Amino acid sequence: MPEMLEVEAYRVLLEPLVGATVARVVADDLVCGRPVGRCPIEGSTILGLRRTGKLLLVDTDHHVVGLHAGMTGSFLLDGVSAFDGLRYAPAVADRRFIRLSATMADGRLLELHDPRRLARVRIDPDESVLGPDASTISLADFADALGVGSTSPTPLKARLLDQHRIAGLGNLLVDELCFQAGVDPARPAAGLSPDEVRALRTQMRSTLRTLGRRGGSHTGILQDARVRGGTCPRCEVTLLRRTVGGRTTYSCPLHQR
DNA sequence: CCGGATGTTCACCT
DNA sequence: GAGGTGAACATCCG
Numbered sequence: 123m124p125e126m127l128e129v130e131a132y133r134v135l136l137e138p139l140v141g142a143t144v145a146r147v148v149a150d151d152l153v154c155g156r157p158v159g160r161c162p163i164e165g166s167t168i169l170g171l172r173r174t175g176k177l178l179l180v181d182t183d184h185h186v187v188g189l190h191a192g193m194t195g196s197f198l199l200d201g202v203s204a205f206d207g208l209r210y211a212p213a214v215a216d217r218r219f220i221r222l223s224a225t226m227a228d229g230r231l232l233e234l235h236d237p238r239r240l241a242r243v244r245i246d247p248d249e250s251v252l253g254p255d256a257s258t259i260s261l262a263d264f265a266d267a268l269g270v271g272s273t274s275p276t277p278l279k280a281r282l283l284d285q286h287r288i289a290g291l292g293n294l295l296v297d298e299l300c301f302q303a304g305v306d307p308a309r310p311a312a313g314l315s316p317d318e319v320r321a322l323r324t325q326m327r328s329t330l331r332t333l334g335r336r337g338g339s340h341t342g343i344l345q346d347a348r349v350r351g352g353t354c355p356r357c358e359v360t361l362l363r364r365t366v367g368g369r370t371t372y373s374c375p376l377h378q379r
Numbered sequence: 380c381c382g383g384a385t386g387t388t389c390a391c392c393t
Numbered sequence: 394g395a396g397g398t399g400a401a402c403a404t405c406c407g
Binding site for chain 2: 124125128176190191192193194195238240241242283285292293294295338339340369370
């Protein structure tokens with residue numbers, strides 16, 4: 123599930139916890155791994171919730187807690203998921219996969235559900251390793267992140283997925299945005315013209331806004347065609363299926379150049 | 380049974 | 394140093 127749109131939904135879900143004091147944290151090896159000793163978050167008061175890219179940041183009066191949902195993690199507040207009522211609701215009901223429970227002093231309950239155990243919880247994470255958030259990155263920083271003008275052969279998609287350069291985009295969002303922008307994700311990012319860079323950023327913002335409203339990363343126009351032999355929603359030709367930037371990539375051979 | 384999946388990290392190559 | 398590849402994590406789905 124989680125690319126930045128889903129993580130933003132988690133942030134909104136958990137926002138009401140601002141002001142709450144954490145009474146008790148029960149977790150497996152994700153956080154406060156030692157069986158003996160207290161979790162350093164117990165007794166802390168939540169001051170705010172932020173997000174950079176796919177990282178959800180909980181500011182408390184003692185520490186910052188970094189919550190990363192990995193590939194299959196989602197959060198529940200008093201049993202309610204951020205996706206309840208939405209079209210695409212991950213199965214979050216299986217209690218076997220609750221990896222962390224945090225009880226507030228007022229009785230409210232925050233839980234992390236994560237079948238594949240790819241989620242991570244970090245105390246005082248190093249936020250400086252993340253690039254600017256994709257939804258707010260400036261044009262200059264965007265061009266910088268792509269390495270425009272350099273001689274690097276690295277494909278556009280690899281640059282867009284690189285969380286150190288731009289934070290928040292995942293495999294689905296990148297394919298969707300390259301499709302919408304009509305750009306081949308395998309092209310060297312460094313070779314994009316200034317006009318293309320500007321257009322790509324505009325498309326990125328619009329894709330994030332549209333899919334965010336619609337319900338997440340998997341609500342793009344390309345989503346249903348992301349199968350072997352899938353056809354372009356515009357041209358009807360068979361989509362290209364390749365590995366680009368280490369991830370399975372679908373693109374249209376005709377209108378993405 | 381096998382392959383692949385929305386993510387990250389690390390070892391190991393070129 | 395820069396990139397790429399494959400494995401690992403644990404589970405589900407086609």
